[in-house]
Every structure is written in structure tokens, then in C-alpha cells.
Amino acid sequence: MSSLPRTFPLLSCEQARAFEQALFKGDSQREWEAMQRAGKALAAAVERDFLELAEWPEDPRLLVLAGKGHNAGDALIAVRHLVEERPDSHVTILWASDPNEARPHVQQARGELGRCRVAKLEEVVWTTEGALSSPEPEYDVVFDGLLGMNFTPPLRSPYDKMIEWANHRDRHFGMRVAVDLPSGVGDAEAPGAFRADFTYAMGLPKAPIEDERNGxxxxxxxxxxxxxxxxxxxxxxxxxxxxxxxDALRQLQHLRPADSHKYTYGQVAVIAGSPQYPGAALMCMGGALRVGPGLVTGIVPHMLSSRLALALPEVTWMPVAARPDGSLEVEAVRAAHMMASNRTKCIVMGPGLVADRNALFNITRIVREITLPLVLDASALTPEVVPAVLGRHPQAGPVILTPHPGELKRLLDRREDGFDPQQVSDFCARHRVILVLKGRITRIFDGESMIATAAGGPVLARGGTGDVLAGMIGGLVAQDPGNCRAAILRAVAWHGAAGDALATRFGQASPRTTELIDYLPMVLRERIRRV
Incomplete structure (x- = not known):
């Protein structure tokens, strides 16, 4: 299980155009077949992700903002797949110009949709903001198929007016879908564009979707x-x-050897918790338990262990001396050394810990003295602790940092929000760490390259989900300590997939963080095959 999950290069729009030209070589039939695959995949994705908003109505109202190019064709094919099982659908196609001027494949997709049995199919050409019927109807899903990766700024009429109109219809639109790229986004910085809830990149990811300026x-x-x-x-x-x-999830789907035992799958130790934040320790260890290590040990302030043991009896507990507020004493350092000499493969440290001067001194000692792979999260992510990585033995295992943007700002000593990817990469190279930057897009930096992904979405924007991820990374590293990068990528993908599944079941607002842990085994039950 040691090979890295597959990745796709993030291409500029110019590089993506060159790739597609080399791929299709002007073969119209191959382009049409690819468009059919794209439309079908888009329909399946929208079918799934709409559930984060609501259950599908029997009579959905779908709106396509259509230009002349292939993105409009992708959207029309997707709509056809969605309405085939929903004959009571209402479909409106709002064309930017005369639909008879659209490219041939768009005309084909239009014809296929026109032959579907739906309650209503309306085609309108944009003239003014009053192009649609009055009062304006509400739409469950809006597809942006106006412009594609061939776009170069500025936005011209009528696209600028159509996009402005769409962006001011929050009360009328349920889910906003951009096909490949939001119209108005390209290689150049976008001062304005279609505001999407989801952007589905077709075939290959384009670099503008990862650029935080386009978020x-x-x-x-x-x-x-x-x-x-x-x-x-x-x-x-x-x-x-x-x-x-x-592919990352597929690597986790395998049967274990019949003669394996608990030590086959490694032991992870978690140093976490305080009287104020006992739940952080529980969520971190809960995440670790769910990814399958043979043993999980909790090193916690002595006043917490008996209560935590009732919640997680699978964990072996090692209570250590702490001050009344939970600040760890030197006994935590001795406990870490004991675990390092006793089959432990990885240590996770930080969730819920007190971060006063005394505790930070002992945390810093553990970072410097323990040679196992370390996962540092939350209270362990401070400018006082991270430099200790440089004092580790040359043969020590990797140190993995898991900050959210606020913690990264603290580590980089930045005053302004946001981040510069090159600055983060330089920080990783200078401190010899791997950094997992959590956010709308999760990015994994190792000082040489960056791998990005987006999963889970706003359902993960709640306290404790980062603690779960830190535990998951530690639990997977313990099983494959020689390939920490692969373990990190699998953990990030698994964590996000559980978030997606949780949101489609309960929506984005209502779930509890601990329910995320319960969804981890569920997302591996679906057999995943390579395209």
C-alpha cells in the first residue's frame, strides 16, 4: 500500500487547450464522445451534491446559461440525464445569442434535450434583464455554460450583463454550477465572474480553480x-x-492478511487534551481509531484519563502529571520516550493542549528528542515549537504540520490574511516539514511540490474536524511509516469523502463533528473503480 495516490497536473488554460488539441486532433466524433462522458459525469456529480442543499424535488426547475461553446453542450447533456428520470422537470435555456449560431456539438446536445419528455422546455435569447418571465421563477440548479477556458478578459456584452444578473439572484437560485470554469475566470486575474457553489473541472484540472484569488x-x-x-x-x-x-480511497480498499495481528498495523500515540478541551483529545483519538491502527495510546493530563476512558475504551491510556489547568509537566516527555521505545510508529501532538510557557517547553523537547514521525496540530503549531524540528536527529522521521489559515498566519508571522504558496513552500523546505494547509482547498506542501484537493466543504467548517484529521493522519502513518506522504494524501481524501457523505445525508449546517467519525467506514464500503 506504499505507492502514492495518482495526481493530475494543474494546467494553465493555455496548456489545457494544447493538450485537448493533441488529444482530439480535430476528430469531431472523439470530441462528441468526450462531451457525452462529460455531460453524464456532470449530471451524476450534480445529482449527488444537490443533496447537501435538499432532497431532489419531483419537478425540479433547471436553468442553463448557454453560450456558443462546448461548455454549453456539457451542461445540456447533463440536464438531459437529470430530466430523463424526472419527466415533471421544468427546463429553461437562456442563450447569450442566437442558438443556431452555437457550435455543432452544442446543436446536437440541444436536439437530444429537445426530444426528452419534460413538463416544460423553454428557450430564451438574452436581450435585457427582463428576458425571463415575470415574476422571475426560482430555479433549483443553474448551470453556467457561457464561457470556457478560451476566455480572455474583459467580459464583453452580453456575458457581462448575464453574469451580473445571475450573481444577484441569490433568492431565486438553489445550487449554482460552473462547467469546467466559472465564466469570466481564466489564466488572467478575474475582476468579476459567475459566482458558483460548485465548479466541475472536465477531464483535467485547470490552475485557475486552485488559485485562491478565484475562490x-x-x-x-x-x-x-x-x-x-x-x-x-x-x-x-x-x-x-x-x-x-x-485513487486515494481505492488504495484503502483491500483485504487484510489472515495471519495479521495488532502489531501488524502499528501503534500511534496521541498527546492531547486539557480540562477545557477534553473533546479535542476524544475526536483526535476517534479519528485515529477509525483508520485501522493496531493500537492507539492516549497520553493525557492525569485528571482526564478516567473520564475519557469511558468514552473510548479501545484506547490504552497513559495519564501524566499536569498542572491544575492541564499544562503538561516533564512527565509527558518521559511518556513520549517510553512510547518511542515500545513499538509506537507515530506520535500526534497538540489537539486541546494548554499552550503556556511550561507546556510549550515540554512539547518542544518532544519534537526535538523523539525520532518517530510526528503530527503537530493546534496548540503544537507555534513559532516556539516548530524551529525545534531543525534540532532533530538527521535520521528522524518526518514532521507533519496541519494548520488552518489562522495557524499558518501565526507560523509565518504574517499580519495580513491569505498566503503566498511560494512562501509556504520555502517555509517547508527551510524547516524540513510537510505542511497540510486546511481550508476550502486543502493543500499539501513538502518544500518541492504542492498537491491540492477539495472535499468535505462547509460541513467541515466546525470545531474538531481538524482534530479528527490529525488523528487520521497519525493512524495511517503508523501503518505505513516509510511512506508518510501517501498516508497524508489518503487521510485527506478519506476525511473529505466522509464530510461529503455526511453533508449529503444531513446537509451542511446540522451535523455534529463526532458524526464525521462515524461516516469514515461508510465511504470505503462503495467499490471504487478506475475510469
Missing amino acids: EWVGRPELLDLGFLNAGVELPEVQACWLDKR
């Missing part, structure tokens, strides 16, 4: 694999890639 327009990016990596066309070398989440 307002892109929403949640998702890659729809159309088999382009297997097409035999050479791809350019790039330093930034997009994780194939399905």
Missing part, C-alpha cells in the same frame, strides 16, 4: 475524471497537482 467565483472545485490521463498524450511537467481522491 469567490469557483466555490468548491471538483475534478470529473474522463480518462484523459490514460489517453497517451504527453503532459507538461508542473509543480502543482490535483489529488485523485478516488
Whole structure:
């Protein structure tokens, strides 16, 4: 299980155009077949992700903002798949110009949709903001198929007016879907574009979806694999890639050897918790338990162990001396050394810990003295602790940092929000760490390259989900300590997939963080096959 999950290169729009030209070589039939695959994959993704908003109505109202190019064709094919099982659907196609001027494949997709049995199919050409019926209807899903990766700024009429109109219809639109890229987003910085909830990249991810400056327009990016990596066309070398989440999950789906035992799957120790934040320790260890290590040991302040043991009896507990507020004493350092000499393969440290001067001194000692792979989260992510990594033995295992943007800001000593990817990469190279930056897009930096992915979405925007991820990374590293990067990528993909499943079941607002842990085994039950 040691090979890295597959990644896709993040290509500029110019590079993606060159790739598609080399792939299709002007073959109209191959383009049409690819468009059919794209539309079908888009429909399946929208069918799934709409459930984060609501159950599908029997009579959905779908709106397609259609330009002349192939993105409109992808959207029309997707709508056809969605309405085939919903004959009471209402479909409106709002064309930017005369639909008879659209490209041939768009005309084909339009014709196929026109032959579907639906309650209503309306085609309107944009003229003014009053192009649609009055009062304006509400739409469950809106597809942006206006412009594609061939776009160059500025936005011209009527696209600028259509996008402005769409972006001011929050009360009328349920789910906003961008096909490949939001209209108005390209290689150049986008001062304005279609504001999507989900952007589905077709075949290969385009670099603008990862650019944080486009986050307002892109929403949640998702890659729809159309088999382009297997097409035999050479791809350019790039330093930034997009994780194939399905491949990462597929690597976790295997039967264990019949003669294995608990020590086959490693032992992870978690140093966490305080009287104020006992739940952080529980969530971290709960995440670790669910990913399958043979043993999980909790090193916690002595006043917590008996209560925590009732909640997680599978964990072996090692209570250590602490001050009344939970600040760890030197006994925690001795406990870490004991675990390091007793089959432990990884230590996770930080969730819920007190971060006063005394505790930080002992945390810093553990970082410097313990040679096992370490996962540092929450209270262990301070400018006082991280430099200790440079004092570790040259043969020590990797140190993995898991900050959210606020913690990264503290580590980099930045005053302004946001981050510079090159600065983060330089920080990793200078401190010899791997950094998992959590956020709308999760990015994994190792000082040489960056791998990005987006999964889980806003349902993970609640306290404790990062503690779960830290435990998961530690539990998977313990099983494969010689390949920490692969373990990290699998953990990030698994964590996000559980978030996606949780949101489609309960929506984005209502779940509890601990329910995320319960969804971890469920997302591995579906057999995942390569495209």
C-alpha cells in the first residue's frame, strides 16, 4: 500500500487547450464522445451534491446559461440525464445569442434535450434583464455554460450583463454550477465572474480553480475524471497537482492478511487534551481509531484519563502529571520516550493542549528528542515549537504540520490574511516539514511540490474536524511509516469523502463533528473503480 495516490497536473488554460488539441486532433466524433462522458459525469456529480442543499424535488426547475461553446453542450447533456428520470422537470435555456449560431456539438446536445419528455422546455435569447418571465421563477440548479477556458478578459456584452444578473439572484437560485470554469475566470486575474457553489473541472484540472484569488467565483472545485490521463498524450511537467481522491480511497480498499495481528498495523500515540478541551483529545483519538491502527495510546493530563476512558475504551491510556489547568509537566516527555521505545510508529501532538510557557517547553523537547514521525496540530503549531524540528536527529522521521489559515498566519508571522504558496513552500523546505494547509482547498506542501484537493466543504467548517484529521493522519502513518506522504494524501481524501457523505445525508449546517467519525467506514464500503 506504499505507492502514492495518482495526481493530475494543474494546467494553465493555455496548456489545457494544447493538450485537448493533441488529444482530439480535430476528430469531431472523439470530441462528441468526450462531451457525452462529460455531460453524464456532470449530471451524476450534480445529482449527488444537490443533496447537501435538499432532497431532489419531483419537478425540479433547471436553468442553463448557454453560450456558443462546448461548455454549453456539457451542461445540456447533463440536464438531459437529470430530466430523463424526472419527466415533471421544468427546463429553461437562456442563450447569450442566437442558438443556431452555437457550435455543432452544442446543436446536437440541444436536439437530444429537445426530444426528452419534460413538463416544460423553454428557450430564451438574452436581450435585457427582463428576458425571463415575470415574476422571475426560482430555479433549483443553474448551470453556467457561457464561457470556457478560451476566455480572455474583459467580459464583453452580453456575458457581462448575464453574469451580473445571475450573481444577484441569490433568492431565486438553489445550487449554482460552473462547467469546467466559472465564466469570466481564466489564466488572467478575474475582476468579476459567475459566482458558483460548485465548479466541475472536465477531464483535467485547470490552475485557475486552485488559485485562491478565484475562490469567490469557483466555490468548491471538483475534478470529473474522463480518462484523459490514460489517453497517451504527453503532459507538461508542473509543480502543482490535483489529488485523485478516488485513487486515494481505492488504495484503502483491500483485504487484510489472515495471519495479521495488532502489531501488524502499528501503534500511534496521541498527546492531547486539557480540562477545557477534553473533546479535542476524544475526536483526535476517534479519528485515529477509525483508520485501522493496531493500537492507539492516549497520553493525557492525569485528571482526564478516567473520564475519557469511558468514552473510548479501545484506547490504552497513559495519564501524566499536569498542572491544575492541564499544562503538561516533564512527565509527558518521559511518556513520549517510553512510547518511542515500545513499538509506537507515530506520535500526534497538540489537539486541546494548554499552550503556556511550561507546556510549550515540554512539547518542544518532544519534537526535538523523539525520532518517530510526528503530527503537530493546534496548540503544537507555534513559532516556539516548530524551529525545534531543525534540532532533530538527521535520521528522524518526518514532521507533519496541519494548520488552518489562522495557524499558518501565526507560523509565518504574517499580519495580513491569505498566503503566498511560494512562501509556504520555502517555509517547508527551510524547516524540513510537510505542511497540510486546511481550508476550502486543502493543500499539501513538502518544500518541492504542492498537491491540492477539495472535499468535505462547509460541513467541515466546525470545531474538531481538524482534530479528527490529525488523528487520521497519525493512524495511517503508523501503518505505513516509510511512506508518510501517501498516508497524508489518503487521510485527506478519506476525511473529505466522509464530510461529503455526511453533508449529503444531513446537509451542511446540522451535523455534529463526532458524526464525521462515524461516516469514515461508510465511504470505503462503495467499490471504487478506475475510469
